[in-house]
Amino acid sequence: DGGITQSPKYLFRKEGQNVTLSCEQNLNHDAMYWYRQDPGQGLRLIYYSQIVNDFQKGDIAEGYSVSREKKESFPLTVTSAQKNPTAFYLCASGLSGGGNQETQYFGPGTRLLVL
Amino acid sequence: KNEVEQSPQNLTAQEGEFITINCSYSVGISALHWLQQHPGGGIVSLFMLSSGKKKHGRLIATINIQEKHSSLHITASHPRDSAVYICAVHSGTYKYIFGTGTRLKVLA
Numbered sequence: 001d002g003g004i005t006q007s008p009k010y011l012f013r014k015e016g017q018n019v020t021l022s023c024e025q026n027l028n029h030d031a032m033y034w035y036r037q038d039p040g041q042g043l044r045l046i047y048y049s050q051i052v053n054d055f056q057k058g059d060i061a062e063g064y065s066v067s068r069e070k071k072e073s074f075p076l077t078v079t080s081a082q083k084n085p086t087a088f089y090l091c092a093s094g095l096s097g098g099g100n101q102e103t104q105y106f107g108p109g110t111r112l113l114v115l
Numbered sequence: 116k117n118e119v120e121q122s123p124q125n126l127t128a129q130e131g132e133f134i135t136i137n138c139s140y141s142v143g144i145s146a147l148h149w150l151q152q153h154p155g156g157g158i159v160s161l162f163m164l165s166s167g168k169k170k171h172g173r174l175i176a177t178i179n180i181q182e183k184h185s186s187l188h189i190t191a192s193h194p195r196d197s198a199v200y201i202c203a204v205h206s207g208t209y210k211y212i213f214g215t216g217t218r219l220k221v222l223a
Binding site: 040041042043044045058088090092102103104105106107108109111 | 117119148155156158159160201203205210211212215216
């Protein structure tokens with residue numbers, strides 16, 4: 001089955017702790033994205049990557065970091081510098097590397113809660 | 116003002132009703148997407164439009180480029196259509212710009 005998987009489904013973070021959210025795709029897509037969803041707001045772009053070993057900041061990158069060492073994987077680390085991390089995080093991938101009519105395919109999401 | 120506005124924010128309908136969700140945008144776009152977010156959080160792409168109209172089953176999406184407006188229609192609505200429907204536009208870059216979504220509840 002082709003698709004995008006995210007883990008874990010729920011994640012709890014303690015104060016001062018870094019946590020990493022996993023995103024894996026087997027769709028052979030070049031582009032991958034991380035979004036944050038908060039109640040009453042549209043999805044906001046955190047980071048994106050159009051090719052392996054390259055990534056760019058999105059609109060709300062502060063307090064987050066990513067890596068893209070493999071085409072299939074784009075993990076997101078929520079660092080202790082992110083003061084309001086409680087949100088629903090969605091990973092997506094796209095075929096045309098960010099072309100202007102690209103369809104993005106979304107993972108099931110990870111809900112991050114602060115203890 | 117958001118670049119992508121959806122209305123209504125919330126919608127409750129009886130099973131069988133015809134439903135319309137609206138999306139207006141203020142930027143130039145190359146494509147508009149309608150997405151469906153299930154109660155568990157997963158998002159699926161329903162349509163990508165750059166002009167005209169598309170139909171898939173009971174769902175119809177239309178776009179008027181001159182008026183910067185799109186509508187998503189659901190005919191013969193069913194409780195399984197209950198979800199959040201999100202409009203997103205591509206404005207010629209890598210980015211989607213998302214609306215805040217319309218929460219639809221269809222009652223049996």
